[in-house]
Amino acid sequence: MxxxxxxxxxxxxxxxxxxxxxxxxxxxxxxxxxxxxxxxxxxxxxxxxxxxxxxxxxxxxxxxxxxxxxxxxxxxxxxxxxxxxxxxxxxxxxxxxxxxxxxxxxxxxxxxxxxxxxxxxxxxxxxxxxxxSEGQAIAVADRYATLSPREREVMALVTAGKMNKQIAGELSLSEVTVKIHRGAAMRKMAARSLADLVRMADTLKNRTR
Known part of the structure; x- marks a missing residue:
């Protein structure tokens, strides 16, 4: 097809x-x-x-x-x-x-x-x-749907520029746990770098406007 x-x-x-x-x-x-x-x-x-x-x-x-x-x-x-x-x-x-x-x-x-x-x-x-561009945005949204609620929270804070220590304090988690969620989010989103993850977060925001 x-x-x-x-x-x-x-x-x-x-x-x-x-x-x-x-x-x-x-x-x-x-x-x-x-x-x-x-x-x-x-x-x-x-x-x-x-x-x-x-x-x-x-x-x-x-x-x-x-x-x-x-x-x-x-x-x-x-x-x-x-x-x-x-x-x-x-x-x-x-x-x-x-x-x-x-x-x-x-x-x-x-x-x-x-x-x-x-x-x-x-x-x-x-x-x-x-x-x-629309096809790429749909792919990003599909990958985002696979994240757990906690992984989404961590992704939002990471892409907002927060450090692991700050995120840990805000979510009442250990830094190790934050790193685990951050790594899982990066892997599921197929992000090779923080810059990639930030661009994906922007794409998701634009889709909801």
């Missing part, structure tokens, strides 16, 4: 202009990318493959919705694909808002073929990086 990293990325093109959809699809297929087209955001949301790697090429002016508003609401829908916005009526405030909302690029129509290819490549790379 293929892992997410083995899946081929899908570029979702959302534009009510059929000629534009066909042109972008043809361009992306010419460089070996899988592309799917939709005439509306509703059609896009009903499609399969929204959990697969890839990105969205989204027109700003769409019937019944604004591409910027749709982009900003994607996370609430559980869709985390990077977005490239395109418009024939772009202006600076629009592009600033798009970038603040996390858009990879903002392409005014007509755009150069290479600009679209570059933007899609950057978006796919961003999505790949995000997925790899």
């Amino acid at each position: 293929p892992t997410p990293s083995d899946e081929l990325p899908i570029v979702h093109i959302v534009d009510d202009d059929a000629e534009m959809r066909k042109g972008v699809e043809s361009l992306l297929r010419s460089v070996g990318l899988e592309a799917r087209t939709y005439g509306s955001t509703q059609e896009f949301l009903k499609s399969d493959g929204l959990d697969s790697p890839g990105c969205i090429v989204l027109d700003i002016r769409l019937p019944g919705t604004n591409g910027l508003d749709f982009q900003e609401g994607l996370a609430d829908l559980g869709i985390h694909l990077p977005v490239i916005l395109m418009t024939g009526h772009g202006d600076i405030p629009m592009s600033v808002r798009a970038m603040k909302a996390g858009a990879v690029d903002f392409l005014p129509k007509p755009f150069r073929d290479q600009d679209m290819i570059d933007a899609v490549t950057a978006a796919i790379n961003r999505d790949r990086t995000r997925r790899a």
Whole structure:
């Protein structure tokens, strides 16, 4: 069974202009990318493959919705694909808002073929990086789940910068016992150093925010 990293990325093109959809699809297929087209955001949301790697090429002016508003609401829908916005009526405030909302690029129509290819490549790379980071975070959380309550307490204090003696006093344990729990936590978390353990603790904190 293929892992997410083995899946081929899908570029979702959302534009009510059929000629534009066909042109972008043809361009992306010419460089070996899988592309799917939709005439509306509703059609896009009903499609399969929204959990697969890839990105969205989204027109700003769409019937019944604004591409910027749709982009900003994607996370609430559980869709985390990077977005490239395109418009024939772009202006600076629009592009600033798009970038603040996390858009990879903002392409005014007509755009150069290479600009679209570059933007899609950057978006796919961003999505790949995000997925790899999420996979690592899940692995850290899975390892953390194997720690005993006491090992978690010791890990929290160790990664907060406390010395073994301080931890022993705070938890009413002997230093030897603290060292045993600390060693067990390091081993179960697969941490090669204290710095590794601190990074893992930060990853766990970020997941709970």
